[in-house]
Amino acid sequence: MKTLKFALVCLGMVLISACAKSGAPNPGGATNPRNQASPQPQDLSQGISVGDGMTALYKGYAEISRLIRVRTMAVPSNFELSLYLDQDPNDVKNNGLLALLGSYADSLGTSSDFQNGVPNSINLMIWGIELEGFAQDVARICDPAPAPSPSPSPAMASTGASAPAPTLEQRFAPVFSENFKSVVSPFCAGATTRPFDRDSLAALWSELLLFDAPSDEMDAWIAFGMGPDVSAMESKAAIQTLVLTALYNPYFLMRH
Secondary structure, three states: OHHHHHHHHHHHHHHHHHHHHHOOOOHHHOOOOOOOOOOOOOOOEOEEEEEOOEEEOEOOHHHHHHHHHHHHEOOOOOOOHHHHHOOOOOOHHHOHHHHOOOEEEEOOEEEEEEEOOOOOHHHHHHHHHHHHHHHHHHHHHHOOOOOOOOOOOHHHHHHOOOOOOOOHHHHHOOOEOHHHHHHHHHHOOOOOOOOOOHHHHHHHHHHHHOOOOOHHHHHHHHHHHOOHHHHOOOHHHHHHHHHHHHHOOHHHHEOO
16 A cells, blocks of 8 residues: 555656646646636745745644644544555654655654755645545545444453554544534535535634634635535535645645
């Protein structure tokens, strides 16, 4: 699985470069939430210009994973976005993909300088894999609750056999808070009519971004969520698209 996802990341370099002339990436194939013409490609080698000669860098893997955890997960939580890359954030020697998303880690361990914060075609693809995996799990809130796991067999209990080591999925899997599930549930099939109502969309945006972005960003995203593209989608696909487009907002991913 690691090999496959790393191959996808490398392939993304080629795909994004080939598509660069048509503008910024468009998650889920839907219309740009800002409903504006795609901007001309810009040189990302020095970050993204935010005016007054300043450049914006990614907040970094650890901070983005933490923000999603504290805003959407039940407490306590071990959730890590690295789950969707099959990487352990605590395994410094083998989590190279995470370091590409912005961190203070280097080949010697910990650096005093923030590394790999400049957006480029590689880390954009890696962010896409992580955020899409998270969006898919959010959409699974609409699925029926799974049956409880069976208890250990009497034979194992009597012999004292040790259980296998937990997988990354078992260690870092999302366990959403009841509050977040209540915010997502109005978007599930049969729970609402189309288009989605403004209050439900505003509640979802607020859970994900809080006050990270100005109100006009939320208004543009809500207009997108009430528009024909999202309204035509099946419920789970609509949830994935809404979550993904919200988290792709530069005010969430970038330092300002």
